[in-house]
Amino acid sequence: MEIKLKYGIANLLFGMKTNDVEQCLGKPDKKTTDDDKNSIYIYTNLKLKLTFYIDEELRFGYFATTNPSVTIFNVSVISKPISLVMKELENHKITKWETSEDENYxxxxxxxxxxxxxxxxxxxxxxxxxxxxxxxxxxxxxKYL
Known part of the structure; x- marks a missing residue:
């Protein structure tokens, strides 16, 4: 699955509504909400969690993934050394990073x-x-209206 910075992931574009996403990926394995009442769709096999913002008419606005096949600029990132990933992103003019730590992360x-x-x-x-x-x-x- 290719991540397209500022656009989304694979064929999902930021701004899609839940029914648009379901047409692409099918029904999620789990639906839940976060503390802000945003709708969360979880696709277990894809190792993908999508967030639809309640204040934005339930538009797709955020995702998290641990899928080992995910790529950015056609380069795999999961399980790769951060130094190699940073070097690749630097080749695409992405150089400014803020860091924070939490236990092992x-x-x-x-x-x-x-x-x-x-x-x-x-x-x-x-x-x-x-x-x-x-x-x-x-x-x-x-990116999708």
Whole structure:
């Protein structure tokens, strides 16, 4: 599954509604909500969790994955050393990262692409991507309307 920064993952585009996603992936294995009442779809076999924002008419705006087949710029990232992933992203002009730590995990966050790489033992174990804001920075830059 190819991650397309600022756009989504595979054939899913940020801004899709739940029925659009279900047409692409089928019914989720589990539906739940988060503390903000956003709708969460979990696709177990894809190791993919999708978030639909309640305040945005349930548009797809965020995902997290641990799927070992996920790629960014056609390069695998899960289970790869963070140094190699960073080098590849640097080749695509993604160089500014904020880091934070939590027990065994180190998180690398790039705001302009709203991507977080979660690492454990210096390997990427999880990727999270969110829809970005438009130039006004007060509304989402939906890719699917």
């Amino acid at each position: 180190v998180y690398y966050f790039n705001e302009s692409n709203w991507i977080t790489l979660q690492t454990e033992f210096d390997e990427v174990v999880r990727v999270e991507i969110g829809a970005v804001f438009n130039e006004k920075e007060d509304e989402f830059d939906w």
